[in-house]
Structure formats: C-alpha cells, structure tokens
Amino acid sequence: MQELVIRRPDDWHLHLRDGGVLRGVIADTSRHFARAIIMPNLVPPVVTSADAAAYRERILAAIPAGDRFEPLMTLYLTEGTDPADVEAGFRSGLIKAVKLYPAGATTNSHSGVRDITKAMPVLERMAEIGMPLCVHGEVTTPEVDIFDREAAFIETVLDPLRRRLPDLRITMEHVTTKDGIDYIKEHAANLAGSITTHHLIINRNAILVGGIKPHYYCLPVAKRETHRLALRAAAVSGDVRFFLGTDSAPHVDPLKECACGCAGIYTSVNTLSCLAHVFEEEEALDRLEAFTSLNGPAWYGLPVNEETITLRKGGEPVRYPAKVETDAGPITVFDPMFPLHWAVV
Numbered sequence: 001m002q003e004l005v006i007r008r009p010d011d012w013h014l015h016l017r018d019g020g021v022l023r024g025v026i027a028d029t030s031r032h033f034a035r036a037i038i039m040p041n042l043v044p045p046v047v048t049s050a051d052a053a054a055y056r057e058r059i060l061a062a063i064p065a066g067d068r069f070e071p072l073m074t075l076y077l078t079e080g081t082d083p084a085d086v087e088a089g090f091r092s093g094l095i096k097a098v099k100l101y102p103a104g105a106t107t108n109s110h111s112g113v114r115d116i117t118k119a120m121p122v123l124e125r126m127a128e129i130g131m132p133l134c135v136h137g138e139v140t141t142p143e144v145d146i147f148d149r150e151a152a153f154i155e156t157v158l159d160p161l162r163r164r165l166p167d168l169r170i171t172m173e174h175v176t177t178k179d180g181i182d183y184i185k186e187h188a189a190n191l192a193g194s195i196t197t198h199h200l201i202i203n204r205n206a207i208l209v210g211g212i213k214p215h216y217y218c219l220p221v222a223k224r225e226t227h228r229l230a231l232r233a234a235a236v237s238g239d240v241r242f243f244l245g246t247d248s249a250p251h252v253d254p255l256k257e258c259a260c261g262c263a264g265i266y267t268s269v270n271t272l273s274c275l276a277h278v279f280e281e282e283e284a285l286d287r288l289e290a291f292t293s294l295n296g297p298a299w300y301g302l303p304v305n306e307e308t309i310t311l312r313k314g315g316e317p318v319r320y321p322a323k324v325e326t327d328a329g330p331i332t333v334f335d336p337m338f339p340l341h342w343a344v345v
C-alpha cells in the first residue's frame, strides 16, 4: 500500500455551468478541491462584475453542506467590456482574471473577441493593475488546420500581444502542443500555462481510431503523441509556470453523442486518480503537489491551502461511475482507458 499526502489541490480552469448541470457536477470538484477558477462561458456569458457576483451566489448555493469550496470568478472578455468594471471587480477581490475567447474558437465563444484591438483598453488596464488574462489560445481562421490552431495563435496573437503589453500577465490555458510548452519555457516573464488531465493521457487517436469517440473530443483538440509527451514532461517537471487546470467541461450526453457534438471532457470525478497514475508512471509522484497545489496559487498570488488530502494506491481498481446523473441529463465521465489504482482517501 502506497500513500501520498499533498496539500489540498485547486483547479485553475473549470466549467461548472448553471442550473441542473451545476447542481449535478459541483460535488465532484468540491469533494477534493479547495478552489477553482470558474469559466464564464455560460449562455449568456458572465460579462460584468454583477453577472459574476450573481453566478458566484448560485455556485455557493449548490455546494453540498460540509464541503468548503471557493469559486474564483472570471469575466468573459467582449469587445464592449468596460475597463472600469473590470478594475472594480478585481480590486474588490471578486474577480480573479479575465478570459479571452476568440469568437468561434470553442463552446459558447460567439460573444468573444473578433478584433483584439477593440479590447485593448481593457487589456491595458489589466496590465496596469496586474490582473491576469486567461486565454483560449486558438485562432479561428478557416484556412488554419484545426491541429495547428494553437501554434498559429502563439505566433499571430499571443506573441504580438505580449510585445505590445509586456506587463500583462497571461495564462495560456489548456496548453496542448509542444509549441505552447516551448513558448512558455522560453518567455519567463508574465506567462504561465495550465495543463488538463486528459491531455496528459490521450492523443488524437483516442478520438478517431476504431470509430469516432465524441467523449474524447474537446478543444483545443488532442494532438499527436509528441505533443502529449511534451505536456507530460512539463507537468511533472516541477517548473512553477505549469499547473493543473482540468478544463473539466460537462455536456449532457445528447449534446455529445450527435451529428455535431459539443467539445468538452468531464474529468472532475477521477482527475486526481488519473494524475497520480500519470505522475507515478513518470516517476514524479514527489512533484504532483507542485502541479496540483503549489504552482497555481503562486501564479495567481494566493496562499496555498493549509489542508491536505491523502492519495492511496490499492490493488483493486478504483470504482467510479461511468456517468453522473444530473437534473439536466446524464454526463459521461472521462475514461482514461486503463484501470486507476490511486484513490483520494
């Protein structure tokens, strides 16, 4: 029997949705995680501080009694976002970051940014006040192949933005390529990257080999194996600029299993079991805590959690539900395609 005690983790990129889905999924995060950066891509999106305050109340109301969980709110950047509202939300402590969705890049991104120059007043203000920008780093140009969209974003959007606003602190969310990892490693200042659980485990074969597998489809889409290996190396390296953002993104099954299925993988249920498995395979269990519990707070300027959790490795595979039932419908849980032996005690 092996045991590992780590500080209670945080999730630096999480979709909780709203209504029946929110009520159905929140316990899967609040059970193990102390805090999470909550994505604002609701319909309609969380655009103003007032929207975020109201959404935060709905989240707090859904947390099971006895769980201590703090939602860290973000604002969805639009071309009409008011810099004064962003600054007021940040200074009050309510808003931790602003999220940039290039319009059309991913789920519920149609209200996002088409022309980044229109968002410059907000971005300039954020650079001044030290407020982080979280980016979904993919271009939407139809000519660019979907597997190249992250690399193209780095070259055509991220790098120019960083040159124009070197003081802006940017989290490159859900990095999926070696290009992204290398870019972050080469540019130390004001740049960090979150890495999901599933991108450490699957490559694009999971989506396409042996039939089309909608439950492995997410954005940015999983890339080829070389990229997965680069993500794993970064995650287990202990490098402070890389930390966990699960991007756990629940969609009810009918919206995944159809002719035009939604992007998103639901990993909250078994994320920590999966991560312990990955870190053990990489002989890096001693660096799991840095990835899940230390590097993220350092980047966001928050204290680390004082509580701990214990992970235990047993002989029998961990049992977890294949689906979570919610008032809005069933949601399929990420299947890593190998048995998990690490469980949170």
Ligand SMILES: NC(=O)N[C@@H](CC(=O)O)C(=O)O
Residues within 6 Å of the ligand: 015, 041, 106, 107, 108, 136, 217, 218, 219, 220, 247, 249, 250, 263, 264, 265
């Ligand atoms: N990751 C996804 O595939 N989907 C996310 C959006 C996102 O994070 O891009 C979602 O909201 O469903």
Ligand SMILES: [Zn+2]
Residues within 6 Å of the ligand: 106, 136, 173, 174, 219, 220
């Ligand atoms: Zn995204």
Ligand SMILES: [Zn+2]
Residues within 6 Å of the ligand: 013, 015, 039, 247, 248, 249
């Ligand atoms: Zn996401």
